[in-house]
Amino acid sequence: xxxxxxxxxxxxxxxxxxxxxxxxxxxxxxxxxxxxxxxxxxxxxxxxxxxxxxxxxxxxxxxxxxxxxxxxxxxxxxxxxxxxxxxxxxxxxxxxxxxxxxxxxxxxxxxxxxxxxxxxxxxxxxxxxxxxxxxxxxxxxxxxxxxxxxxxxxxxxxxxxxxxxxxxxxxxxxxxxxxxxxxxxxxxxxxxxxxxxxxxxxxxxxxxxxxxxxxxxxxxxxxxxxxxxxxxxxxxxxxxxxxxxxxxxxxxxxxxxxxxxxxxxxxxxxxxxxxxxxxxxxxxxxxxxxxxxxxxxxxxxxxxxxxxxxxxxxxxxxxxxxxxxxxxxxxxxxxxxxxxxxxxxxxxxxxxxxxxxxxxxxxxxxxxxxxxxxxxxxxxxxxxxxxxxxxxxxxxxxxxxxxxxxxxxxxxxxxxxxxxxxxxxxxxxxxxxxxxxxxxxxxxxxxxxxxxxxxxxxxxxxxxxxxxxxxxxxxxxxxxxxxxxxxxxxxxxxxxxxxxxxxxxxxxxxxxxx
Ligand code: 3NM
Ligand code: MG
Numbered sequence: 001x002x003x004x005x006x007x008x009x010x011x012x013x014x015x016x017x018x019x020x021x022x023x024x025x026x027x028x029x030x031x032x033x034x035x036x037x038x039x040x041x042x043x044x045x046x047x048x049x050x051x052x053x054x055x056x057x058x059x060x061x062x063x064x065x066x067x068x069x070x071x072x073x074x075x076x077x078x079x080x081x082x083x084x085x086x087x088x089x090x091x092x093x094x095x096x097x098x099x100x101x102x103x104x105x106x107x108x109x110x111x112x113x114x115x116x117x118x119x120x121x122x123x124x125x126x127x128x129x130x131x132x133x134x135x136x137x138x139x140x141x142x143x144x145x146x147x148x149x150x151x152x153x154x155x156x157x158x159x160x161x162x163x164x165x166x167x168x169x170x171x172x173x174x175x176x177x178x179x180x181x182x183x184x185x186x187x188x189x190x191x192x193x194x195x196x197x198x199x200x201x202x203x204x205x206x207x208x209x210x211x212x213x214x215x216x217x218x219x220x221x222x223x224x225x226x227x228x229x230x231x232x233x234x235x236x237x238x239x240x241x242x243x244x245x246x247x248x249x250x251x252x253x254x255x256x257x258x259x260x261x262x263x264x265x266x267x268x269x270x271x272x273x274x275x276x277x278x279x280x281x282x283x284x285x286x287x288x289x290x291x292x293x294x295x296x297x298x299x300x301x302x303x304x305x306x307x308x309x310x311x312x313x314x315x316x317x318x319x320x321x322x323x324x325x326x327x328x329x330x331x332x333x334x335x336x337x338x339x340x341x342x343x344x345x346x347x348x349x350x351x352x353x354x355x356x357x358x359x360x361x362x363x364x365x366x367x368x369x370x371x372x373x374x375x376x377x378x379x380x381x382x383x384x385x386x387x388x389x390x391x392x393x394x395x396x397x398x399x400x401x402x403x404x405x406x407x408x409x410x411x412x413x414x415x416x417x418x419x420x421x422x423x424x425x426x427x428x429x430x431x432x433x434x435x436x437x438x439x440x441x442x443x444x445x446x447x448x449x450x451x452x453x454x455x456x457x458x459x460x461x462x463x464x465x466x467x468x469x470x471x472x473x474x475x476x477x478x479x480x481x482x483x484x485x486x487x488x489x490x491x492x493x494x495x496x497x498x499x500x501x502x503x504x505x506x507x508x509x510x511x512x513x514x
Contacts, residue, residue: 008112046076084107159201228462239449274302276305289446310341334356425469
């Protein structure tokens with residue numbers, strides 16, 4: 001039997017175009033695709049209307065080497081025979097191309113067949129015929145396609161109407177991407193206004209926004225961040241509805257703030273540092289936060305036992321390696337914890353994450369016990385890494401050593417990576433750095449999000465980070481907030497307000513999100 005079609009992440013769907021008007025002369029398509037994949041493109045379609053089948057097949061083989069290395073599907077536009085010949089993951093068919101049934105007969109059930117749809121009728125018909133996903137367009141006028149091809153400018157509202165029709169026809173589960181004139185600037189509007197309540201878009205398909213970009217990796221990353229951001233309300237709502245247990249083994253300083261933050265987002269906090277309770281608590285279906293803010297031999301032993309209990313129960317664990325590089329004891333604690341079990345999320349500032357990284361990559365040799373080059377004072381972040389370096393750090397930790405996780409490197413810009421996708425969150429406020437326990441309570445929000453949104457811990461982590469940062473901005477903007485002291489209660493209020501607004505589908509607060 002053929003394997004089932006791979007599960008595809010359509011978030012950022014790159015469609016190629018090698019014509020000089022789009023792909024600047026002197027640039028190679030493979031380089032652009034490689035950069036886009038690095039930036040976060042999650043699917044690729046080779047679209048070449050001009051070349052011979054042999055040329056397209058050769059190009060496809062080169063791109064397949066890149067996409068396969070990243071677990072991303074490669075589809076070919078129109079030319080079913082070429083897709084069959086090179087063995088890529090599927091095809092994309094326009095309304096004038098081969099019909100779905102015939103393509104299915106040629107390709108078999110294991111391949112992905114996408115179809116372009118310009119109207120509710122075309123969309124429903126394509127799903128009835130067995131399309132695996134739809135490209136809905138043209139959203140905005142674009143010069144990438146000839147004018148005669150893009151007679152139907154749908155606008156975000158027109159896309160929304162097609163989505164609503166799909167839901168009404170029982171096709172809500174067929175993934176959809178919008179295409180045509182989309183870029184990082186208009187992506188938020190497309191995602192907000194083109195999504196019917198019961199049928200949100202699964203992603204954005206772009207040609208020029210990536211292929212013609214000066215920096216295709218950055219362009220793909222910006223698009224990915226926009227798509228992920230649009231999923232934030234989903235996660236916020238899920239946390240509030242599921243009221244997941246957030247079991248915190250944390251330091252004395254932050255217990256109260258972290259528990260209040262958990263309550264504000266709708267989670268159910270349990271502050272319990274005694275590991276013998278962990279098996280019972282793990283059975284409640286929540287998540288555990290291990291916060292190294294206070295390390296003692298007894299504490300570390302409790303961490304290790306609780307980690308095992310949550311791993312055994314298949315429940316997520318968040319590691320907050322507070323002050324990881326500050327002392328040899330803490331560095332050893334990180335080492336012990338990383339070898340004792342698996343973490344769904346590891347969150348720390350750049351200094352802490354540099355230490356985590358050095359522990360993951362160390363060869364267990366004595367010279368590796370030297371403190372990391374990045375000087376550390378107390379638990380404050382002193383590392384001054386560029387965004388690119390932070391992204392590389394997050395990606396490398398996320399890939400781990402056979403133990404993948406979601407890595408969150410906090411800072412003015414927070415970087416989140418699962419090794420395959422990397423997002424940047426610019427929300428937050430400097431007052432978060434002026435109070436104690438803000439980073440620790442982000443760990444608590446992360447735990448609630450990964451517990452409630454298990455299907456994608458990366459999306460959960462992005463949502464938690466956005467929600468946290470947006471609430472800080474809203475609190476800091478309040479006229480009753482005059483400094484760190486008044487900020488704390490306002491911050492808890494605003495986290496709670498985000499949750500309430502989400503329940504009422506009043507997502508104006510998302511406009512704050514950068
Ligand atoms: N298909 P850009 S619009 C390939 O409407 C394609 O089905 C469309 O290019 C459709 O992102 C389009 O540069 C071109 O606007 C999209
Ligand atoms: Mg076509």
